[in-house]
Structure formats: structure tokens, C-alpha cells
Amino acid sequence: MNKPTVRKLTPALIGLGALLTYILACTSFSPDDSKVLYITVDPKSGMNSVAVYDRKTAKSELLFEPVTPEASNTPSAPPVMVRPQWLGDGHDFLAAWLTGMDNSNASVNLAVLPFDRRGPARTFSLPDLWEDGPLWFYMRPLPVVGSTVYINSGSNVLVRLNLETGNVSLQTNEPGLVVLPSPGNDRLFYLAGMTGDPTKGPNEFGVLDPNTFVRTPLFQIKDTNASVFSMAVSRDVKRLAYEVDDEKTPIVHLLETGQPARTISLASLSADTEVLLRHFSPKGDVLYGAFRTPNGATQSDYGIVEVPLDGSPIRRTTLITGAKGGDKGGFPSFQIDISHDGTTLAVESLWLGFGDDAVKAEDCALFLVDLTDPQRKVTKVPIPLPPKSRPSPFK
């Protein structure tokens, strides 16, 4: 190689090397779902706590436990941990819990906690946030975009809390607007038309600009009583699936961009099976949900269903058989989540473990279902049963 060639190649090698280094550094961020946050019960205190399960080492570790010291003359309900969720880069997580549920001083509490790095832990307490009870806190993870969490408060008020500065601002929208998280926590979705009338569901789904609150409608929901609990949106936001409350036979109603609305019957499951649709596969071709099927007069089976949109047979994987508590009060708490790569479903049964009709101790667990395994291999992470004295917030 002579000198002119070396001189000409040097910039090329520097440029290519710099670009390669940049790409390697940028792609090093990848949510690998190796660690799963879940709610457990601290066996020492009996309190709801946040734990993390490491799928590589198959070990769990308690991370956070909110405890409210109680004076003996003013007994009050213990804090109820609602949910933990990872924040964007996976180095921090957000925990949400409710206190004062038995009196008028109810408040929602949030904590941003560093997970695998040193950094400040921040806690926030937001009293008197809701009019309609803590429904929205249980329904979905809290919508977080950037460093701001959005909390539905009342029918037309949205609270914006900056998790870095603690700055709170209120946004007044039209009545009946509810914000939802997006699958990647990168934008806001909304449901409009939530008037509070139990016989009327949302009538519009769309994207909400998190800064200007400008609405971009994506789907008009014609059914009058679409269920907000049984609803899923695909990652490319081109499909919206939902069920309609009190429909005799469970049916998936599917809205697709540029396509006529269609339905998928779930009748093959069984007439009395309830389904809560929750997620689409990353490609948007399979719907995942939880199911509950009555097993005798006082017992139920719980598990997950996979509903292919191409008409292939619906697959069900039973996780809990013959759980006590035949009523459906706790079923909305049986909420599945899906890994970023779409290979694993996670669901925990802690909330079915409250009260006298609790599930068996061996059924109180975090379940991880391997969707790549033809037999749907299930990993069970035990959760201690909560003390009998603790009432379930779902009943």
C-alpha cells in the first residue's frame, strides 16, 4: 500500500470507526426483559412490597415497601401497593401506592427509585386526586412520557407530575377524557366519551400530544358499552380490540385502520368464560388476554388466552385451577403483561390471594409463560399469601 492510499484511507477508517462505535453505543440500550417487577408480600411485615425477579438467576429480591406508622388510637387501612413499572431507560422504576383508602384522606403516592445505579429516590404524595375512586390506578400502568407521569383525576382533569422536579400542573380537558399509556411508554393514548354512565363506554380512541394536548382521533367506537378493562391496541396503533360489557357470548370487536370493523367469536372457549383482552403481539397478529372460567359453583380457573386474528384456533393456557371465590370481583386484577420481544407473558395472582376466599398458597404467584415453547412452559415465582385481615381493594 503506498502513501497516497494510506492518506486517503485514514479519514475513511476514522469515519467508519466513529460511526460503528456510535451505533454500538446507541443500540446498547435494549429492554431485554431479564428482570420483572411485581408486587409481593413481605413475609415479615405482611405488607405489599415491590420485588424484582431476575429471569437469568431465577431469584427474587425485595426492593421497596411503603409502611405508614399507625398510632393505636387512629387505626387506618394499610398502604396498598398498586403497581411498579420500569421507567424508560430501565435504570429507575416507578412505584405507586394508595393510602388512607378507608377515610377521606385518600391519596396516591409515587416513588421514583433507582434500580441499578446510584441516584436520588424521589417520593410524591398527591391527595384528593380522584372523584370516582382509584379505578384508573388499577386499570392500567400509569402513563409516563419522558419524565412526566399523567394521572386521570376526575372526569375532565389531568394531573401532570414531573418526576424530576416535582412540578405539578393540572390540565382541564373535555369531560370524559381518560389518558392511557402506550405500549412503549413513548406517547399518550386517550379514550373519550367516558361520561361516568355505566351503560356507556368510550366512543373514541386516539393519540394525545403530551405537550399541547391536541387530540388525533384514530378510531371511532360505535358500540355503546365498550369495556375499558378489556381493550388492547397494537404497537403500530393500527388495530384496536375490545369487548363489549354484558355481551351474551364473548366477542372480540376489532377496528383496523383502513379496514371495515370485524369481530372474532370467543365462543370456542365456553359460554361462561370471561376474557380480559390486554395486549397484541409485537406484529399485531395475535391478541393476548386473561380468562376466568367458573369451575363448579364456587370455584374458578384462571389463565391466559391467545387469539390469532387470522381465524386460527384460540389457545388457552390454564395457570390456576379450582381457585376459591367464584365471584368475578377480583378478575380485573388478573392483568397480563407482555415482554418487549413478545416471547413472554407475565401475570400475577396476588390480588386473588386476599380475604377468606383466597387462592391456595401454591397458586399465589407470578406466572411467566414462554410463548416460544410449544407446550407454553410456565415459570412460577411464589408470592406469600397476604394476611387474612387484609381486604382486597378489588372487592
Added chain:
Amino acid sequence: MQHLLFTIFSSVCGENPRHIWSPGGVLLPCCERCTGLYVGALIAVVLHLWLRPRISKHFLQVHALCLLQLGLFAFPWLPDSPALRSISGALFGFGVVSFLWPAVSDRFPPMRAGHFATGAYATGLAASLGLIPAIAERGGATGAFILIWLVSAGALALAALVGANLFQCLHACSPRSATSNQ
């Protein structure tokens, strides 16, 4: 289309959801820094095609700083924001294009640098630094589509430059080329 772009860019960008703009609720296919990189690279290519700057040692030294500035963001005590990430990406894009341009400079012979060319180049660089965050933060859905097109075009331009440089490197390292050089 958006899903396809997201999939394509996922091979070269971590797509950290906390670092992706969604102007008007429309998600960009790559992170803020990569948006800066690809849009910056596109503008740099356009400026190189138009102004044909001579790739001198001094020119490369200045642009080496554009590459090195990215290392500063590894330090956690430095301020970080979406706009800063985008600006650092755009500077890096200008730096990379400058180092990759000699491979194609034979096809686009350089012209002598003058005050106008230098000024125009500097203006283009400064404009791209300010324009990208402005469009992303204030452009709404229209801005999102503009950025998606610019990012896609920038990625294609950069891919073409990378291809030309790889070809040049492989050609120079081939035994036949080595023999002819002797």
C-alpha cells in the same frame, strides 16, 4: 410504513422510548440523537454537493472535534436534554460525513473555499443544529413527517457513503490493488 421504519432503524438505534420524539403524537423511528445524526448527515451531504469544500487537514481537524464532542455526553454531570442530544447527533453527522467524503470526492471535485462557501457551510451547520429540535418540539404532526423523511433520506445518504468507503477500503486492501500500487 412507520412500523417498517421502526423495525429498520431498530438495527442501528436503541430506540430508547424515553429518548424518542413524538411530535404531534407521531413517533419518530429513532432516538433524538440519531435523528440529529441522520438529518445532520443529510444536510452535510447537501452542503458538500453544493459547496464542494476542499477536505483539507484543517477541515478534518475541525470536524474531528465534532466526532469527539459525543464522548462528553458519557459524563453524567453534564446537562442533557432532548435538544442537546439532537444537537450532538447533528454535529456528529457533520463530522462523519466529512471523514467519509474523501472516498467520493473524485466524483465531486472540490472547489477552492471562499468566504461565501465557508459562510454558507457554517450557516447550514448552525441551521441544522437549531432546526431539528425546533421542528420536533413545535412542528406537530407535520413536523414529524418532515423529520421522518429527512431521517430516512439522511440514513440512505449515510449508507451510500459508508458503502463507498467500504468499497474503497476493500479495494485498497485487495492483493491486486496492492500489486498495482507497488
